[in-house]
Amino acid sequence: MRVLLVAGCLLACTAWAQEAKPGKGIYTCTTADGRKLTGDRPIPECTAREQRILNPDGSQRATLPPFLSPEERAAKEAADRRAAAERIAQQDAIRRDRTLMQRYPTEAVHQRARNSALDDANKALRISERRIKDLGQERKPLLDEAEFYKGRPLPGKLKQALDANDAGVEAQEVLIENQKAEIVRINARFDAELARLRKLWGGATPGSMPPLNELPKSTPATTPKH
CATH class of the missing domain: 1.10.287 (Helix Hairpins)
Incomplete structure (x- = not known):
């Protein structure tokens, strides 16, 4: 069980390291039980919590989000795709108006x-x-x-x-x-x-209204029989 836990933490840290900016930094987080941890690399105890990456002078360089499971990552990617599609649709609506x-x-x-x-x-x-x-x-x-x-x-x-x-x-x-x-x-x-x-x-903002309904093209009548 301990081996599996360590392997999971290593995988999490590897994923974090790929997302983190290059260069040295100080990682800090607060665990679920209130302990404040600090390290020079992603902290395994905070895999499910947000970690701050600090510069040597104490200023914040970046934020490392909680590690996501494959299912959570897939859900986030799907949500990101939906959000991107909605942004594109909104931009198209503004352009059309x-x-x-x-x-x-x-x-x-x-x-x-x-x-x-x-x-x-x-x-x-x-x-x-x-x-x-x-x-x-x-x-x-x-x-x-x-x-x-x-x-x-x-x-x-x-x-x-x-x-x-x-x-x-x-x-x-x-x-x-x-x-x-x-x-x-x-x-x-x-x-x-x-x-x-x-x-x-009258002043309505372009793209603020529902899209015009797609009107069907005229349907040809039945072709006559010769």
Whole structure:
């Protein structure tokens, strides 16, 4: 048992020595029972307690933390990683807020950006709506021709033209639904940005608010079957 204890102390001292600054120093600590110990190297009796490292003139050079077991060291490293990740996330939040304010210094600038983003979606929507009207016009003569074959199979060419017209209408309807979803997504994004910007313009500290929720991208409607 004594051998194991000595080996544990030696391992602890070795770990401490790796963490301590190079150069001679005076190690001092107070044990759990109140004894004050001093030595020229890490003190085995204080493996679980903090030790001060003093210069020859008595000034404090450094502090040696309590020796950690492998489990404790792993937990500390995990906590350090979490803290580092939180610091990085906070720095990113500050950077994003500052970038947002630089991009949109006023509400008028933000509104112009919204209008520009909506303009592209609205143009695509109008193009699809016009195309559906054109396809409706193209379908009329096909339907008139099909009246001659009422109760009989349609000629292959005529049937193919009607099927292509149906597929074209269905494709444009899918595009219209997608553009409508995109307009909703754009407005939701700009609404969330504007609410945040108003707080930042009002003096809120960048990075002090919860992050903007990740808004889902518009989900394409079902691809039409041809």
